[in-house]
Amino acid sequence: MSIIPHRLLPLALATAIAAGFSTAAMAADRPTLKLWPQGAPEKEGFKMDAEKEIPPKNESDVKRVTNVTEPTITVYSPEKPNGTAVIVCPGGGYGILAIEHEGSQVCEWLNTLGVTGILLKYRVPKRSETDPSKEPIQDAQRAMGLVKKHAAEWGIKPDKIGILGFSAGGHLCVMSTLHPNERTYAQDPELDIADATPAFSIPVYPAYLTEKGNDFQLKPEIKVGPQAPPICLVHAHDDRITPAGSALVYLEYKKANLSAELHIFSKGGHGYGMKKSGNPVNDWPQRVGEWLKANGWAN
Numbered sequence: 001m002s003i004i005p006h007r008l009l010p011l012a013l014a015t016a017i018a019a020g021f022s023t024a025a026m027a028a029d030r031p032t033l034k035l036w037p038q039g040a041p042e043k044e045g046f047k048m049d050a051e052k053e054i055p056p057k058n059e060s061d062v063k064r065v066t067n068v069t070e071p072t073i074t075v076y077s078p079e080k081p082n083g084t085a086v087i088v089c090p091g092g093g094y095g096i097l098a099i100e101h102e103g104s105q106v107c108e109w110l111n112t113l114g115v116t117g118i119l120l121k122y123r124v125p126k127r128s129e130t131d132p133s134k135e136p137i138q139d140a141q142r143a144m145g146l147v148k149k150h151a152a153e154w155g156i157k158p159d160k161i162g163i164l165g166f167s168a169g170g171h172l173c174v175m176s177t178l179h180p181n182e183r184t185y186a187q188d189p190e191l192d193i194a195d196a197t198p199a200f201s202i203p204v205y206p207a208y209l210t211e212k213g214n215d216f217q218l219k220p221e222i223k224v225g226p227q228a229p230p231i232c233l234v235h236a237h238d239d240r241i242t243p244a245g246s247a248l249v250y251l252e253y254k255k256a257n258l259s260a261e262l263h264i265f266s267k268g269g270h271g272y273g274m275k276k277s278g279n280p281v282n283d284w285p286q287r288v289g290e291w292l293k294a295n296g297w298a299n
Contacts (some may be wrong), residue, residue, distance in 0.1 A: 091167030170206025
């Protein structure tokens with residue numbers, strides 16, 4: 001056990017208090033905005049239990065959030081913003097949000113690159129089994145509009161706003177990238193924008209890209225158009241959710257002669273996010289950071 005000499009106690013106490021105030025100040029400096037101030041678009045009569053956090057059960061478990069009816073964005077600003085921002089979409093099967101290791105921790109990592117992290121807390125659980133991403137896509141489109149609206153205030157350049165997502169959030173990332181302007185809600189001229197296309201896209205172990213029963217066939221809605229923005233895909237070869245989905249999206253980009261990068265690591269499984277397990281896939285932030293830097297989006 002480490003013992004602090006008596007004469008150093010005041011200094012240690014002051015340091016601890018300063019650290020506490022610093023952490024609190026950082027949290028206070030992270031604005032959180034409601035995506036739908038008048039209430040998110042839902043089916044008439046829709047009701048859900050109150051939003052709740054589910055704490056980790058043990059050291060290997062993760063923090064979850066569910067019953068989200070009031071979607072928000074929270075802004076994580078680096079000390080010196082370089083003008084780039086990334087909307088971060090946690091995963092969770094469209095049932096929950098893995099809000100830390102696929103959310104807040106990702107925003108903090110982006111800050112080390114000079115990039116502003118925008119944590120998207122989108123609506124879960126899914127409202128429909130046949131169209132589970134409908135409401136999350138609405139939230140992602142709305143988030144893009146809000147970030148562009150506040151770009152100057154947050155030190156962001158409107159043409160340098162990307163999107164990153166994990167698992168179901170990776171699917172949301174892909175769908176928001178390939179179908180950014182297909183709106184399924186009444187638009188608000190004060191908050192919505194004409195073009196919600198991200199500047200770039202980073203799907204990490206994206207789910208739900210391939211046909212059920214055929215891992216080597218993309219779903220018909222996964223179509224890469226001629227204006228699709230640059231993409232960097234990350235997956236593990238041993239992922240239970242097939243990495244073929246990421247590979248097939250990359251091939252569609254290649255066919256269209258569009259900018260793309262693909263990383264399929266030998267080991268890593270699924271759901272790692274920012275957690276370290278000693279597997280090769282844990283290097284994905286370094287590879288993505290290199291890609292961002294090579295394209296002028298990161299320091």
